Every structure is written in structure tokens, then in C-alpha cells.
Amino acid sequence: MGPSTMSPNCRHTVQIKTTLTEHVPFGRYGVLGSTVQQITILRQAHEGPKLAKLRVQLGRMTTFKVLISFISIAGPLGVGWFFLDSPLSDLLLPKPKLGFDQIIEMASSALSGSHNNFYADYVIQYNYANTEPTKASEELELLLRKLWEVGLQAEVRPGEDSNLLVFVRASRKKSLRRAIYQSRIRDWLHGVRNSEPEDESSAEPQTESERLRIINHMITLPHNVGGAGITPKHGHWKNVLAVFPLHDEEKNREYLADWSKKTFLSEEDLDQIRGKFGESVGFYFAFLQSYFKFLLFPAVFGFSCWLLLGSFSIIYTVVNCLWGVIFIEYWKRQEEDLSCRWQTKGVSVVRSKRREFKPEREVYDQVTGETRGVFPATTRLQRQLLQVPFALVALVALGAIIATCFAIEIFISEVYTGPLKSYLVFIPTILLSALIPTMSGVLVSIATKLNDYENYETQTAYDTALTQKIFVINFITSYFPILLTAFVYIPFASLIVPHLDVFHLTVRPFVSKEKATTAHENFTINPDRLRKQVIYFTVTAQVVGFAMETIVPFLKQRFAREYKEYKKKKYGRVNSGLVSETQKETQHSYDDHEDEVQFLTRVRKEADLDDYNVTDDLREMCIQFGYLALFSPVWPLVPVSFLVNNWVELRSDFFKIIVECKRPTPIRVDTIGPWLDTLGFLSWVGSITSAALVYMFNTSTNGPNGEPSAIKGWALLLTIFFAEHLYLIVRYVVQATIAKFEPHNVRREKTEQYMIRKRYLEATLGARSSDEEEEVTAKDESMELSDLTRKSLEDDTRAWSKHNTVAEERFWMRQKGWRESAQVAASIIESQAKPDMKKQQ
16 A cells, blocks of 8 residues: 655654664654654653653663654655655554554644645635625625735635635644644633643644634634634625535545445544544534444344333333433443543533624623623523423424324324225325424524524523424424324323314315215224334334435435536527627636636535534434334334434435535534433433333223223322332432443543643652752751750840740740750650660660
């Protein structure tokens, strides 16, 4: 395997665990085209770090972690060329020659973008369709000047549909290093980083996502914090439609081909996702991977219970609830481990303020010494109380639609016996498809306005609050139909169905009044309806959702591009004879350069793609987990369906990111956000619904109309009460047990924190001890015993009387130094010794 191609001015780092037993000259490693910056040898934790400039010299066998950093200065350079013996790109180093036990980490941190993207870091999409040409030119001139002021170079190219594409890159490396250094200083001040960052001249991005994140801050942050202040669709920049990074198609194809062959993603794969798309996407794929692995046990156990025990098994229900608790607590530890590994723990405190935030007053921060705007928590709490009526309105509005369509469906499918029944059963589906999205859109709009009114300071807090409001809508639309079937239709259908004749109105437009007949007397409850409904939501709906999420958007994009090309060709043919020579020359001046055609064509396609929102994928997984926690006792094969679905989801979501969406701007997070609390809430609700379902349907005896028999209200409530309290006890035990197992990266971070403090303490105490030794050596306050005379004692007595000393001070002045104290101790011992011991002496 040959050396990989890299752009000039790239910094590369290789971290290797090695055992060295002899003097190894550094010259053995140096190669052409590279300038070695430093070799950092990290000894075992208790020994601290050492820095070697030219050679590694060890006198005894010790295991080290070696971090080698070097900069390429001679054009394209393979990482493997840095080592003469074997290319590092193969991840193989001959042990006999170099003594490397294993490669811990290998990373290259480029100072510029990918050569596949012409080294462009970001594209700013500017639309001038509804703006006067003069004003548009002035705005664009201001935009370019703002970019130049923060050290970003820009190139403008024509886009499609009255759009301009402004390509941005960090051409001034000094400005990029300064921005990186300032970002790391903020992290250090807020406790995200353990050690103080290196100096500004050597600050370089560790991953591609860090570089893109820093450059995005340079573009979008306000001017007073070092940014250009360009905010898409906001304020002065309403004509800026988007600011997005470009996909690296070559790398994306490699990742997709590699991961499609694997069952599980490795830690290195997750690191690559994080390094490419940022921590928010990395956390989502890590969660999906953990969830997929955890589904293996309930899938096997559920399949066994389905064969041996059937539905509504008490054993399966208990194990399923316990599994849910263990998974949630395990993921909490995984989150902590990943946040330490990716150095994002506590990053939420570094968030910048939202531009829409409206402080009520400004106060002086005694900690930072800065003046900052605040919004009283009590005022926000009063506004947050509006969430209660919002939830009730959502429940009534969506619940009424779902319940009405549900009743219509029951009437047509199980009561109505007239003509066209096979076609009329689709009426409820049509009504749901039309009304639920409309009402959900209205409620989301209300939730957004309510969220704006609550006036959150940071974007993270704003997104969390909005996610919680929208989840109320998702909960109702996802689970309410099954809850209606389980707790309304099956127990009380015999009481409700006779009153459903009102729904004759739904079939009146299609059949005559005489033919619209019903049969109440022959109606019996269909106990299998609940199982079929669960199968639909956990199998059929998952397949439909996959198609709507991945396949349909892909086909729509293909057809839209082909239709656009067709319109261009048709318009060109129609107007080819009507365009003057001057107009042809003008049109030709905007044609792409020959060596840019392929690149600009790809960028224009990316500009038309939708934005990727990781929240949508997390919401999908949490709703899926809810089906498993709430209703899987109805059909124990639910985890089997989800296991297969998530294996596909793991790959289709990555395909969606790289093909159907713009490349997401990297965002640092240390958790999956409010969805972790959502998982806990669903697990708790699942303990209630599962216990109720098992109590109601575990017995095989049904009443004369098919309803479950022997249901006692007090027994149902008692079952729910004990199940919920047992769940809380089990959750506490699981939390206490898992808390005893500390993740590796958390332990490593604590070790680093301890070592930093220890080295600081040793340096401080070492300086003090050396000063004290010099002072003691220069002047020993202890007098020789021979110096103790009557005159010296009289002098001390006179000094005490002059200074008016008190008893406490005189207590410490009676003995002059350690020698006199030793003499006094000896005299006391001698005077109090027993007579027989004196004789022996």
C-alpha cells in the first residue's frame, strides 16, 4: 500500500504505545519532506511527561506513550514516509526494529480543506432574486469585507435560480490558529480541558470537524467575539440562505463501502464519524450502535418467549422492563465515557448566547468581571407554565382526531355491512393522513412561538425546550391509537359500539340510506386487533418510515434534477434564435471554467439539498424505544423487528447524510440532550402500561362479546401501583450498581487531572523547599548549647519585658531553637527516670 496523498502544510500526529530498552537515535525516524516539531514521551501516570528534542534515550525497560508531531513541507506526503521501516498507513510497525507494541492513535490535522473540494471550507449561498441589483451588490461587498477582516478568503461563483455561491477558506493560517487558541482557552477556563492550551503559534485543529467548527464560528459569531457576524436568514443577512461545508465524496464512499460490510461499528469508526461530522452526529451513531447491540438480548429472549410462552407473558414483561432500565443507565455511562474521550465533557457551559435572547437587565458578574444580560428565572418559569395548557390543547385536538377516525374505522370494518365496505375502510386512513399532519404543523408552530416567548439564553436550552414540547405531539400521535385499542376498545367496545350509528354520515355520500345497513346484534370484539395494531406500528410503519425517510427523498432529488435539466434544455432550444450576440457573450462570461465544471456542478447540487437535523433521527429512535417499552408484551417479536430495522438504519442514516442532505456543521455536545430524559420517561410509562396489559390480557378467558373477563378496577390500579414502585426500586439498584463501574476514559481523565495538580504541587513545594533550605543554611536560629549563659537569659528576660509580651507568646520564646528543645527534653527524661534505670546507666 503506497503512501496516502496529503496537502502541503499539514500537521500529523501519531500516538504509539512502545517499550524501548536502548538508546534510539531520533535520526532513524526522520525522512525527507518533513520537519519534526517535537516528540512527547508520556511516561507511566505517576512519572509525569518528558520532552525529547533529538533522540529518545532510556536506560531501563519502561512502557511509554509516544506522541510524535511533524509538519509536511514538501508537498504531498504519505504518513508512512515519516517512518523508514514501514508505512504507518498500513498500521504495521516492525517490532524487532522499533519496539512499538501498538499504535494507539494516528491522526492528521490539516491546516486547509480537502483538495477534492478545491480546499474550500464553507459555501455561503446568497440569493438576490427579490433584491435590487445595487443593494445586492452592496450587501455582497459588505459580506466579502467582513470575511476578509476575520482572515477568510472568498471566491464568488454563480449558482442556480438567482443564487451566488461564495466559497470560503481560511487562507491566513495565523487567524485560524488564533481562533483555535481562543476556543481552547475558553474551554480551559470553563473546565472542558484539563491542561492549559499550547501557545497560539502551535495551535492547530486536531480533527477536521474542529477546523470546520472554528471556521463556522469565524463566519457566524458576532464581531465582538472575533466573528464576521454573518447569520443566515437573520438580521441584516436575510438574503443569505445557508452557510454549509462541502461533502468529501471520496472519503464518504470509502466509509460507506467499509461500514456496509460490518455488523458493528468499531470505536475507530465512531471516531471517524465524529472527526468528519462533529460530536453531535458522533453521539447519535454511538447511541444507535449501543442500542443495536443491546437489542440482541431481548430479540433472542423475545423470540424464545414467543415460541414457548406466547403473548402477555409475565416473565417477558419483567425482563423487558429490567432490560430497559439497564440500557438507559448503561448509556449514561457511555455518554460520560465518550464526552471524556472526545474532550467535550461540560461543553454546554461554553455555549454562546442566542441573538434572539432579550435580557431584562444587565448585571455585573463578580466571577468573570464582565457585564452580562440576564432574564429572571421566575419570569421564565411563569411563562413555562403555559406548557400545561399547551399539552392539554394538543391532547384534546390530536386525541379528538385520532379517536374520531378510530371510531369511524371500527364502525365501517366491524359494524357496517352495506355495499362498498372494502373501499370505505380507507376513509379513516385518508382522514388521518390529511388531518394529523395539518394539526401537528399548527401545534408545532404554536410550540415554536411559545418557545420564543420563554426567551432562552442559549441555543442548547432553546432546542431542549422545543424538543420537549414537540415530543408531546409525537407521543400522542405515536402511542394514542394503541392505547385506545388496549384500554378503551377491547374492555368497553360492547358499550360504545351501539352509539356509533352517528357515523352513518361518513358513508352517506357513497351509498344510499336504504343500503347503509348495520348489525349491532352480531358484533363481537376482535381481541386480535391489538396484536395486529402493534405489528403494524413496529413492522409495517418502520418499513414505510424508512422508505419515506431515505428512498422517497432520493428519488425526488433525482427527478427534480432531471426535470430542471429538461427545462434548461427546452428553454435553450426555444430561445436560441432570439438571443442577440451581446447577450450570448454575457451568458458565456458566466460559464464555468473548464477545470471547475465538475466541482461547481456538485456544489450546486449540494446547495439544493435539505439540511440534516440529528434531532429528527434521535426522535425516531426514542419513539421506537417507546413501542418496545410500552407494548412489546403484546407481541414479543417487537425487538426482533427493531434489531433488523436498526441494522439497516445504521447504514441508511449515514447514506442520508452524505447523499440526501447538506453536510452538517459540526456541533460539540456531551450528551444526546433531552432525549436521555425522554428514554427514562418512556421506560417509566412502560412499567405501568406493561403491567396493565399483562393483568388485563394474560388470562385466556374472554366474555361473551370477546371482551376480557374478570377485570377488577381496584386490582388493575393495585397492579399498576406495585409495578411502578417496583420499577423505581429496581432503577435505583441498577443505578447504584452501574455507578461502581467507572468507564476507562473517565478514569483516564481523572488521572490526568490528578497528575496536573500533582505536578503543580511538586513544582510549588520544590521551589519552596529549595528556598527554605537556602534560608536554613544561611542562618541557623538554633544556638549552640555552649552559647546558653546567664547573660543570654537575662537579655531574653529584658526583651520580654520591653515588648509587653503575653503568656501565649512567651510560651514559644522560652527555648531557642531545636538544640535547646533537645536539651530540655533530655533533662526532663533524666530527672524523671526510675532509680534502678539510673543505676544501670
